[in-house]
Structure formats: C-alpha cells, structure tokens
Amino acid sequence: MADIVIDRVAKSFGDFQALKEVSLSVGDGEFVALLGPSGCGKTTLLRIIAGLETQSSGRVVIGGRDVSGLAPRERGLAMVFQNYAVFPHMTVFENIAFGLRMQKVGQVEVKRQVDRAAALLHIDQYLDRYPAKLSGGQRQRVAVARALAVQPAVLLMDEPLSNLDALLRLEMRTELKAVLREAGTTTIYVTHDQTEAMGLADRIAVMYGGRIDQIGTPLEVYATPATRFVGGFIGNPPMNFIKVKASGGQIRVGSASLPAPVRDAEIDLGLRGEDAALSADGSGIPFDVRVVEPMGSHLLLTGAIEGQLARIVTPPTARVQAGERVGLTVDPSRLTWIDAATGRAIART
C-alpha cells in the first residue's frame, strides 16, 4: 500500500505564501495529475512530498506512515526533476543505474532494469554516452528512466515530457501510462499541459495561486469546473464566461431566456464552445461572429455575445460568415454558473 495523503500542507518563502493549506489524497496505484499555470506551486508541493522542502505546516502521509520528519531517501519514492538533474559525470547507463546501485542490487539485475527502462524511453542506443552529448529531450528521458528503473511504489514526476516533440510526447505518454498502470505505481504527475493531464490521469488536481481549486476525473473538471479559473484554464477553446444579471430566477440574453440557479444576483454564465449549437432560424442567444477559423475537424468561431468575447465550436459544414449575427441554442443542463463575487461555481439545483 502506497497511498499518499497531503493534509493541509502550507509553505511560505519569507513573506510569500507559495502553498495555502493544500489537501489531497492519492489512492494506492492511482495516477493524479497536478495541473496549473506557471508559478502556482506545483513544484513546491512535489518537493514537499519528496522531502526536499519542509512545509511550514501540515503533514504528508505515505502508505499510512507520517513521513513529514523523514529524509527523502527514507520515504521510498522516486522523482523526475523539472530540470532533469541528470548527473553530468556519469554515463547514461550509470545515471539510470544510480538508484539500483544505492540499493546494492546485483550487477545482472542492474543491467536488466537499466535495459528495460532505457528501451521503454528509446534511449538504449545512448547508454555509453555522457549527458552533455545528449539533446534536452534525451536528457529528460534519462531522468524518467532513472526513476522507473528503481520500480518505486510512489513516483513523483515534474513535467517529465515537457521537452519532447509532440509526436514523441504522445508516444511516451501512452507507454508511461501502460507501464505505471501495470506496476501499480502511485503517481503524481506535474504538468501545465492540459491534454497531457486529461489523457494520463485518473484524477486531475487543478492548482491556482497556491491552492487546489478542484480535484476530479478529467471529465468532471472539464464539464463541471468548480471555479471560474478551472473553466478558463481547461479546454481548448476555454470556457466562455458571459456576465449576466439574474432576476426572478431567470436570465435574459438577447431574446433568449434561461433558468438561473439564483433569484437576483450578478452571475457569470459559463458556456463550453461545443455546447452551443447554431439555431436554424437565428433565434436563441445572439452571437456576432467576427472571425471564422476552419480547423479541419470543426470551425472555430470567435465573436461576441452581448459585447463579451466568446468562442464557439461548430461542425465543419456549418455555413457561417464573419460579420454575421447568428443565434445559439444551449442545453441548460450543460451550463456552469459562477458567482461573480467569489469566482466559485454555484451548486446546481
């Protein structure tokens, strides 16, 4: 059992609060992605779990054992560093073998594990080289192989594929997921690439400004964002937010009228670009199309709803012209309502 419980962990660097009481539970063998913009505290949280940084308050429990006071090597985990930290004075082989050597594993087994990890990451032809003679992406894969070689119960990865080209990243992503699932490795995976998080993770924790805004399955965070930030950060195009005023439990946008979750308040209407359909007769929410971008699989329409920027996705066959006003119909059950004052989603009724 290697589940991870992060219990109200906070971290300050001097006056600056990098983490504000973060709590997160990761089940045994679960794959959780930490997703968030640059500087939101992902690396800091990962380093606290690893024991490289000491939290200002809160505790970290791994496999039922409070590890808050333990040194990194006593926590039984492996880590891929954001800046690789591949040892420059060792060959690729010795780098990957490092953890096994520390565990005093026999020569034959070391070779077997190193070969396995290197093959998985397609770096088996570079085993004799020194890191200085590798590209950034190759070095990064050495860092991942070094962590996989020890077959850890808990694996922490800090943007481990950020330096690979799109095709290789997709391939590595799939293989990584398969290997970690098979081994039952509890994984925390830091990324600011939402497609990576959606594709890999059992659950995604979306971080923003030192907090976790939402934890949920990829579908949950996509369809029902808990905050305005999550809606705007996840999805491409991001969720549209239209400022509206509810009165008597209804809102009016143009000629359209929709049921609102509150009676009278300023609220934001969150609408995914693909959740709106063009109405045949121009009725519904009025949308002024400014730019039409054919993306192949769909059309991306950029325009305005009541003067507020919005992006709508339509089938590639739709006949829309820039400068046109069209009408949008929406499914009320797929809308998100955000309290304009707090930025949090209003519970659905």
Add this chain to the structure above:
Amino acid sequence: MTSRASWIPYALIAPAVLFLAAFFIVPLVQTIWLSFSSEEGVGLANYARMAGDLNFSLAIRNTFLLTAIVVPLQVALALLMAVMLTKIERGRDLVLWVLTIPLGISDLAAGLAWLAILQNTGYLNSALYGLGLIPGPTGWLTQETPVALFIGIVLAELWRATAIVLVIVVAGIQLIPKEFAEAAEIFGARPWTRFRKITLPLLKPSLQSALILRTVLAFEVFAVVYALGGTNFPVLAGEAYTWQNINQNYGVAAAYAVLIMAISLAATALYLSILRVRPEQQP
C-alpha cells in the same frame, strides 16, 4: 573571419606577453644558464656540488615530507569547512571572511606569530606551565625535538594557507547545482555517499586548481620554516637562500631554484593528468 580581426587578439595579449618575457622568462633563462655555468665552465658542476652537500638529502626529504603532509591535510580541512559552510544559512559570509583572514598575512609574519606561540617563553609554554604540565620553559623548536618542530611547522602552514584552498573549494561548490545532491538523496544516497559520488567528482576542476597552487607553493616553503626553525629544519628554498646569501655561491643557488621548478612542473603535470576532467563530463 576577416584578416583584420585575426591580429587583434595578438595585439591585445602582447603587453602581457612582453611583461612576462621581461620579468619572468628572461630571469628564468638567466637562472637556468647560471645553474649550468661555474668557474670550471659550462656543465653540471653546480648540480654535483648541490647533490654532494650535507644538507641536500635532508632538504629534499623535509620538503617532500612537509608537502606530503600539509597539502592533503589542507585539502581535507578545506573540504570539511566548505561543506559545513554550505550548511550555514545565516552569517555564512562572515564565517568565510573570518576563516580567510590568514590569507592577508605575509608568510614571514605568520611564521613569527607562531614563533610567539611556540618558542621557549611563548604562549604555549606559559599555558602548559600554568596547568602544571611542564616544570619550566621547554624548547619545542630545537634540533633535539625534530618531531615537535615539524608539527609546529605543519600547524603554522595549515593555519596560514588552508584558506586559499577553502576559497577555491567554496567557489567550486557554489557552482554545483543543488539538484544533483537532491536527486542523489531521493535515490537513496546517504550524506557520505553523496559527497563521494556527486560533490567530489563535480569538484574536480576546483580541486585541481587548488592542488596545483598549494603544491607548488609548498615546495617553495621557506619563511615559516625559517622563522620557526632557523636552519634546524633544512628545506630546498632555504638551501637556495643559504647558498645565495650566506655562501655567496649563485650557481648552486640557481641549481636549487631550477630543481624546485622542475619538481613543481612535475607535480603540476601529475595533477593535470590524474584529475583530468573530460569536457563532456562537465555540468
């Protein structure tokens, strides 16, 4: 590359080369020439006279012994202090500054300071007498107490010249990104293993510089030895001084100088080859 650009580097380096030629290479050649010429003509007469001297083998032995003990001790001490310095968070600059004070003191002054401590009526004897450990003034720096004299010289040299190694090592350690040690720790390396497998190999370039500098200077050791032991502890540079100024025999003095230079060059070559860092192994 245009033809105009190609002479610029030479022009820029010319003043330094001329300076070196005038004040270093010319005297060097003169010294070498002097060491091979004597009343009997050009030859090895000066060297024969040097090697036949009573003090010669003693000076060789003492100089090598001193170097072999002082330099490793200095490197070990400097490494220890540098690693401890990295653990200090506040006041680190102040500690480093205090540790490097001896660098600002000339070697003769350092020798005299230690003489004040170790001589018959010095601070050490006063303290020992006060504690009732010795009956009265006791000589530590005499020909009859060679071990005590040697230890005294080693102590003075350690005090005087460890700081330069420390400065080089501290600068080198600061260049090593802390992620390497962190990664090693995550993967199970204990502090001593981290030091051996990560810090030390990555510190090789700094250690090389420090070792070359310290070894060359150790072979030239003179003022501290002279202040503490006079002629009781012959060393190579001291013999050169004796032949130059007491015996007024410049040829033999030059032979000693050339010998010291040859030893230094050999030591430098040795370090360069043993501690060679291949470019691809650098961070």
